Amino acid sequence: MKAISVAATRVDEALRVVRALGSHRYVVGRLHLCHVFAFAALPDGIAELENACAWARTTLSGGRVDPASRDEGLWRRSTDAELAAVLAAFWTPGETARAARRALEGLLLRHALPVPSHPPFDESAEDEMHPLMIDAGWELLPLTELDPQRHRGAMDAFGDALAFESARFEEETAIPVTTHLYELPALGPVELLRGADDEGTLAAPLVVWADGDETYLDYVVRGVRRAARLPERDEET
Numbered sequence: 519m520k521a522i523s524v525a526a527t528r529v530d531e532a533l534r535v536v537r538a539l540g541s542h543r544y545v546v547g548r549l550h551l552c553h554v555f556a557f558a559a560l561p562d563g564i565a566e567l568e569n570a571c572a573w574a575r576t577t578l579s580g581g582r583v584d585p586a587s588r589d590e591g592l593w594r595r596s597t598d599a600e601l602a603a604v605l606a607a608f609w610t611p612g613e614t615a616r617a618a619r620r621a622l623e624g625l626l627l628r629h630a631l632p633v634p635s636h637p638p639f640d641e642s643a644e645d646e647m648h649p650l651m652i653d654a655g656w657e658l659l660p661l662t663e664l665d666p667q668r669h670r671g672a673m674d675a676f677g678d679a680l681a682f683e684s685a686r687f688e689e690e691t692a693i694p695v696t697t698h699l700y701e702l703p704a705l706g707p708v709e710l711l712r713g714a715d716d717e718g719t720l721a722a723p724l725v726v727w728a729d730g731d732e733t734y735l736d737y738v739v740r741g742v743r744r745a746a747r748l749p750e751r752d753e754e755t
Contacts, residue, residue: 519701519727519728519731520582520727520729520732521641521726521727521728522700522725522726522727522735522736522739523723523724523725523730523748524725524726524739524742524743524748525599525723525743525748526720526723526724526748527719527720527723527724528689528716528720529584529606529609529610529611529718529719529720530718531724531746531748532605532724533602533605533606533609533610534656534745534746534747534748535601535724535726535742535743535746535748536598536601536605536702537598537602537746538742539598539656539700539702539726539742540556540598540656541745542738542741542742543668543669544658544659544669544672544738544741545656545657545658546657546658546659546660546663547655547657548549548598548629548654548655548657549595549650549654549655549657550595550596550597550600550601550651550653550654550655551594551595551596551650551653551654552570552593552594552596552600552601552604552652553572553573553592553593553649553650553652554573554577554585554592554594554649554709555585555622555625555626555649555651556573556604556608556710557570557571557573557574557594557604557706558571558575558621558625559573559618559619559622559624559625559712560614560621561614561617561618561621563613564603564607565609566599566600566603567600567603567604568604568704570596570600572690574594575639575741576728577591577592579605582690583646584751585625586629586630586631588648588649591636592649593650594617594655596654599634600609601652601654602633605652607721608622608656608710608711608714609710609713609714609718609752610718611714611716611717611718614625615678615714616622618710619710619711620735622707622710622711626707631648631649631707633707633708633711634646634647634684634706634707634708636649636708637708637720637721638708638709638712638713638721639649639703639709639713639720639721639722640708640712641703643706643708644703644704647658647706648706649706649707650702650704650705650706650712651705651706651710652702652705652709653701653704653705654698654701654702654705655699655700655701655702656699656700656701656737657697657698657699658698658699658700658730658734658738659687659698660689660696660697660698661682661685661686661698661731661734662686662689665717668748671737671741672734672737673736674701675733675734675736676733681733681744685731685733685734685736687736688731689731693720696730696731697729697730698729698730698731698735699728699729699730700705700726700727700728700729700735700736700738700739701727701728702724702726702727703724703725703727708753709710709721715738726739
């Protein structure tokens, strides 16, 4: 996968990007998994997360799953709105974020899970990340399913009809089948606890990890930047 900068360096910008990633006409599916601790650490009263927080309380009190394990029952499939609300709660400066971070640290300590010392958003540390707090990604429509009217912009991004037909043919004949998708970086305890400072600045500029046809992905990510009111610049890491 390739890391693509979305030019977001502040929390408000990152949240606009996250919302834009799932709200355009090219998204065909998504899979967001959020760990039980991410919900259990949050205070009551966040409207978008009432059901998720109730699930977290039930899961932790049920005694059927070891909270320190890697059991799949510790993750909840979440909506775009829930994903954005969790990130907003931990990253937006204020008492909610301070309370959520204290509670998350308490949960980790209670279950003998150390908080790693590596910097937030350090991709070299992802293999050892535990628990994985947020794993979020979106799948885009295949090129073969783009509509000449509704999706004209992406088709025109290839420059001419021949280039688009060539890319579509490659997609159809690829083994394994080409899937166009992008996802957020893996987010662990460090990213929720120290991913943003008290001034609302991210510890590192946000990137999305993308896989699929580069022309198609570049067009879609440019649209995400526009929707999030961020510069359309081509930066890769």
